[in-house]
Amino acid sequence: MEGGPNIQETDYYSVSEDENRYTGLAYHFLDPRGKCHRFIALFFMCFLGFGSYFCYDNPGALHDNFITDLNLSETDFMLLYSLYAWPNVILCFIGGFLIDRVFGIRLGTNIYMFITLIGHTIFAYGTYYNIFSVMAIGRFIFGIGGESVAVAQNNYAVLWFKGKELNMVFGIQLSLARVGSAVNFWVMEPIYKWTTQFYQGYQCIGVVLFIAGMTCLFSMICSLFMGILDKRAEKLLRRNINAPHQVARLTDVKDFPLIFWLISIICVSYYSSIFPFIAQGESFFVKRFNLDPQDANTVNSMIYIIAAVTSPFFGILIDKVGRNLTWVVLSILITALAHSILIFTYLNPYVGTITMGLGYSLLAGALWPLVALIVPEYQMGTAYGLCQAIQNLGNAVMSILTGIVVKSGYFSLEMFFLGWLGIAIIASIFVWILNTSQKRILNMTPQERERAQELENQDQEKLLGDSEQDSSAAGEF
DSSP, X not given: OTTOOOSSXXXXXXXXXHHHTOOHHHHHHHSTTSHHHHHHHHHHHHHTTHXXXXXXXXXXXXXXXXXXXXXXXXXXXXXXXXXXXXXGGTHHHHHHHHIIIIIOHXXXXXXXXXXXXXXXXXXXXXXXXXXXXXXHHHHHHHHHHHHHHHHHHHHHHHHHHTTTTHHHHHHHHHHHHHHHHXXXXXXXXXXXXXXXXXXXXXXXXXXXXXXXXXXXXHHHHHHHHHHHHHHHHHHHHTHHHHSOOOOOOGXXXXXXXXXXXXXXXXXXXXXXXXXHHHHTHHHHHHHHHOOOXXXXXXXXXXXXXXXXXXXXXXXXXXXXXXOHHHHHHHHHHHHHHHHHHHHHOOSOHHHHHHHHHHHHHHHHHHHHHHHHHHSOGGGHHHHHHHHHHHHHHHHHHHHHHHHHHGGGOHHHHHHHHHHHHHHHHHHHHHHHHHHHHTTOGGGOOHHHHHHHHHHHHHHHHHHHHXXXXXXXXXXXX
């Protein structure tokens, strides 16, 4: 498969003698190539992002409390989301490159997870004392770590599962991450109400945020355990000894194909219709559907809940049938339908958010694995970091624009979101055209991709053989 070797493909890996002794059940649980062992690693891999996703939407779950207790304007409130995204316009890309070139995936993940924990702690401290500048610094630092952890997750997924259950793994990663987001919307309001027995106003919010930070500590522990498993796999499979040595460079981005940049446009335009909507969701459902804040949060959380439940199944489906581009287009259309239901009809709001959750989970399972098909594995951290950076540029700008557009009413805001989905559709059409005119690998079935890879390998072997013959002939001459 394009992109180089992975943990299952043994073309470049020799296995230690100790590892070769594993048979039967021991092989499945103790050998890094065994399915059970890979899924043990997947547990820690998925929970790397649990804490950052849980804490990311803490302000959204307590929207009205932030506005009243901290005396914030809507613009200041959305700035908390922008400050998460702005540093990652550059640093997320740099973070991915540092994983490829400097830290390595294990040390890089631990460093970024620690930064995430420190950032959220500073944010909670600033909230407790109602110092907006400290809150802003905390969200800024939290963003630096959180998005780089997401890049590391993607790297781990490709390293351990490329050529096997990769689409399903991306789905499960989204699922567990969004469980964190959904649980946030479920529990933050009740925790806030319980904490009001002991603290009031902004101090109450600060204490609640400190409690939420325990999830980041849990993710930090998962990062350490994942590093131990990966270190063992590297030693037993002798990755560093046998893998072809290619070094990532920042200048590599100029060689990324046009399709990569179009996929990045799809990513940023699609998520621009999701995350800012969720940030404004509580207020939207209170005003449009006359719900109380707790019920509004429950409706809002359905996007994440549905994504959490359906993502693994969509991932398995895409692993079986392929056709990733078809699923990407379908997911965008489903999300556009969801926004239309919420603004043009008075159907139960659960209909709209459930539909949006389906579209969201389908896109994650279909879109993100495409990067692994078009970018070599030694550049994977750089590529995913760049994707995240472009997405965060969109999120940063959209968070500011959303705070402005919402002043004109929620109808204008929904039209704004639908416009971004239109851009995603246009970019998808261009990807489809380019893919059709080239190798067509992005919309193949798994069997077609395997045959195409075999043909490509045969061509490469033939070219290598011809080159060796030419060298031999030149030497004789």
